[in-house]
């Protein structure tokens with residue numbers, strides 16, 4: 001296909017436009033040479049996917065699979081939370097706005113200084129503590145409105161911070177940046193038990209205790225009713241605990257209290273955001289696939305994935321304000337579509353990888369591979385049509401036009417190199433348009449779940465990782481206790497050996513017969529011995545006054561020497 005012909009077809013046919021919002025989607029780069037034929041091929045899929053959405057929006061228990069022990073058996077409510085009609089009792093756009101108004105009122109009392117600490121101090125810092133869906137949406141929204149330096153640019157009466165990992169170095173840095181006496185930690189966890197989030201909350205609360213501060217007046221929780229976090233918050237008199245519904249999946253929870261509270265603190269217009277979602281949901285209920293932007297994207301992704309195994313989606317936003325958008329979509333797509341089994345329990349090992357960043361920056365990294373390397377990617381571009389400012393630029397006239405030139409140049413190069421892409425253009429990065437963009441992708445993912453006969457609403461693999469780290473934590477604690485017990489005796493003999501000898505010596509484990517469990521225990525023992533050697537004084541209060549440790553590499557394995565301190 002020649003370059004000109006493609007553009008000619010494109011501008012007459014392959015464009016979706018919503019005149020109410022100005023949202024435009026060009027899919028001339030997706031090479032649907034005979035669109036009518038393709039849409040016709042998909043007519044049963046389209047029907048099935050739309051019925052699936054109806055079942056979801058009617059509150060049916062769609063989050064279930066044939067693998068019974070993995071099945072969550074619950075309804076999925078994020079579309080209902082912004083639906084004008086109240087199809088499922090208690091869930092509608094109006095109800096969500098009421099919930100938000102209550103949250104906003106409480107948050108404004110904190111921001112305005114009406115609500116202070118018991119010592120009469122005004123709160124100065126808000127730390128959002130959450131991971132996965134309890135982080136990505138709120139963070140993306142705040143960056144989308146104020147940029148990455150939001151504390152310098154937003155002009156809010158408080159500083160906003162995020163912790164979303166269990167990293168002691170960044171935690172220390174965070175503590176050094178704020179005055180804990182006037183800080184509120186907002187712990188966001190739908191389940192209320194996520195190890196990273198709960199661990200960070202405990203660490204923060206210990207710091208409060210060290211300063212004799214009341215835990216309650218420095219904490220807010222966002223979680224499901226009756227979760228562990230809810231009960232802990234009640235017992236410790238947290239300022240507030242706001243609720244997420246059990247039916248709201250973590251990765252789509254930005255339309256619930258998970259997004260409401262951070263947006264209220266950031267004074268971002270949540271109501272406009274959720275109305276944007278609601279508007280896109282309306283567009284993506286359209287039965288005619290040509291009038292349904294999510295169906296167009298889903299059909300293109302499905303067709304390209306099936307026909308040429310393009311399993312990767314690369315998302316490039318041509319505005320720095322959307323730098324977190326690809327991370328957000330990464331969780332949405334990968335957790336939803338990365339599945340071992342289909343809905344009937346049949347092994348499929350399926351997935352759709354998403355990664356990306358901002359254009360033009362990423363044009364200087366992985367775009368080379370996309371243009372010239374393996375044919376395994378469909379590109380998704382996002383562009384904001386209106387600028388609020390601009391600067392003169394020699395090459396393109398202005399800086400803004402240069403950015404546009406780079407987007408269009410990359411599109412043309414992809415066409416020349418026969419690489420598929422879709423471009424979505426919004427008028428601006430307003431909360432309404434952000435809501436539209438997110439809702440579009442949530443619908444695409446649900447349609448793809450229907451096309452691919454898999455449940456896009458569960459995440460059993462993440463559970464595997466959680467269980468494995470629970471095993472690691474439990475066994476390593478036992479090992480450390482045994483080492484402490486062994487060296488509690490000042491006459492204890494020195495230890496020399498690797499993981500194998502450590503299991504025999506300290507855990508009395510018979511290491512002769514190899515097994516999966518033994519292999520895991522060996523890996524844990526080596527990891528922990530290495531960690532003790534590296535961090536004895538930082539992370540092992542129970543060992544630091546008892547032992548000294550050294551490590552060497554001998555015969556393809558690490559060997560550790562542990563002495564009692566008194567025997568050095």
Ligand SMILES: O=P(O)(O)OC[C@H]1O[C@H](O)[C@H](O)[C@@H](O)[C@@H]1O
Pocket residue numbers: 131132133134188189190191192193194197249250251335459462
């Ligand atoms: O909100 P939480 O219960 O703490 O969960 C946080 C995250 O945990 C896991 O990674 C789940 O797979 C995600 O979907 C979820 O968003």
